[in-house]
Structure formats: C-alpha cells, structure tokens
Amino acid sequence: MNLEEAIKSTVRDIPDFPKPGIIFKDITPIFYDQKLCSRIVDEFIARFDQRPDAIVGIESRGFLFGFLVANKLGIPFVLVRKAGKLPYKTVSHEYDLEYGSAKIEMHEDALQKGWKVIIHDDLLATGGTAEAAGNLVKKLGATVLGFNFVIGLDFLNGKNKLINHSNNITCLVHY
Ligand code: AMP
Numbered sequence: 001m002n003l004e005e006a007i008k009s010t011v012r013d014i015p016d017f018p019k020p021g022i023i024f025k026d027i028t029p030i031f032y033d034q035k036l037c038s039r040i041v042d043e044f045i046a047r048f049d050q051r052p053d054a055i056v057g058i059e060s061r062g063f064l065f066g067f068l069v070a071n072k073l074g075i076p077f078v079l080v081r082k083a084g085k086l087p088y089k090t091v092s093h094e095y096d097l098e099y100g101s102a103k104i105e106m107h108e109d110a111l112q113k114g115w116k117v118i119i120h121d122d123l124l125a126t127g128g129t130a131e132a133a134g135n136l137v138k139k140l141g142a143t144v145l146g147f148n149f150v151i152g153l154d155f156l157n158g159k160n161k162l163i164n165h166s167n168n169i170t171c172l173v174h175y
Contacts, residue, residue, distance in 0.1 A: 007173045041068045053115035066120030078110040080133045091139045095132040113141030124149040127158030134165035
C-alpha cells in the first residue's frame with residue numbers, strides 16, 4: 001500500500017464530533033502502528049527542500065509528528081499552546097474564529113531572529129490556526145519556511161490563509 005492509501009485506511013471518520021455536522025478525522029489509530037509513524041516522519045523529511053532551523057508544533061496533535069521530525073533532524077522543537085498553558089514568559093497572538101476569538105502563545109526565547117521554521121499540525125481545515133502560528137513566529141523575528149499537515153480538507157481552502165507566510169504547504173493526504 002502506498003503511504004496515502006495507508007493513512008487513509010487508518011484514519012477514522014467520527015461523524016458529528018465535536019458538534020453536529022462536523023466529520024472529525026481521528027488520527028489516533030496512526031499511533032498504534034509504529035511502521036506507519038516512521039513512514040510518515042520519513043515522508044515529511046523527504047519533502048523538505050531546505051533544512052529548517054526548528055519545527056514549531058501546534059497544540060496538541062501538531063506536537064506528535066512535529067516532535068518526531070525535529071528529533072530525527074536533530075533540530076529544536078517549539079510548542080505553540082493555547083493561552084495560559086506555558087509557564088515562562090510568552091508572546092501571544094489573538095485571532096478570529098467563526099464565533100469569538102482564540103489566543104495562542106509561544107515562549108519568548110523559543111526562536112532566534114532569522115530562523116526559518118516549519119509549522120506542524122495534524123490537519124489543515126480553514127487555516128486560521130496555522131496562520132496564527134505563523135504570525136507568532138513572525139513576532140519573534142523568524143520566518144515560516146513551510147507548513148506540514150498529515151491531512152488537508154481541501155474544500156475549506158485553508159491554503160489561501162497560509163500563502164502570505166509560505167506557499168510551501170504539504171498535506172500527505174487530501175479530502
Ligand atoms: P483550522 O484552524 O480551521 O485550520 O483548524 C485546524 C485545527 O482544528 C487543527 O488543529 C485540527 O486538529 C482541528 N480540526 C479542524 N477540523 C477538524 C476535523 N474535521 N477533524 C479533526 N480535526 C479538525
């Protein structure tokens with residue numbers, strides 16, 4: 001089975017979670033399969049055309065492959081978390097949601113000025129979260145080399161929000 005088929009046959013659709021009308025893409029069964037995890041990490045690394053200085057992972061499922069990729073490349077891994085979770089001094093960025101707003105944070109010493117980073121999350125939907133993470137990266141004087149997702153929900157056009165940061169957007173599978 002090629003990687004795309006292997007991922008698609010492993011990811012589970014959960015209808016009406018967390019609310020009616022949403023089909024939640026549950027990636028947790030991927031983590032039961034160590035070989036599939038290794039293939040995913042290797043595929044992300046194979047697609048880099050430039051070595052990043054760090055990987056930035058978005059809470060919480062962006063930590064999973066983001067950290068494995070960073071560790072395999074031997075580069076730092078940086079956590080983006082929801083406001084109020086990180087213990088040290090932070091920079092924050094507030095962004096609009098469909099209803100209301102959300103705030104994310106990163107430790108202020110997590111990235112050095114001029115670094116080029118890859119942002120990781122499990123899934124690209126509207127792109128709002130990843131765009132906000134890109135703005136946080138910019139606030140620390142670093143730049144976004146690209147975005148990595150396991151899954152892209154193409155019908156939500158999330159890429160449009162990310163191209164201001166980078167048009168290097170990888171989704172290993174598309175729906
Ligand atoms: P967005 O900011 O709209 O691109 O939403 C992306 C974030 O929401 C990611 O962190 C995903 O984990 C989560 N997400 C959004 N839609 C789904 C979905 N249908 N299935 C699983 N996760 C989702």
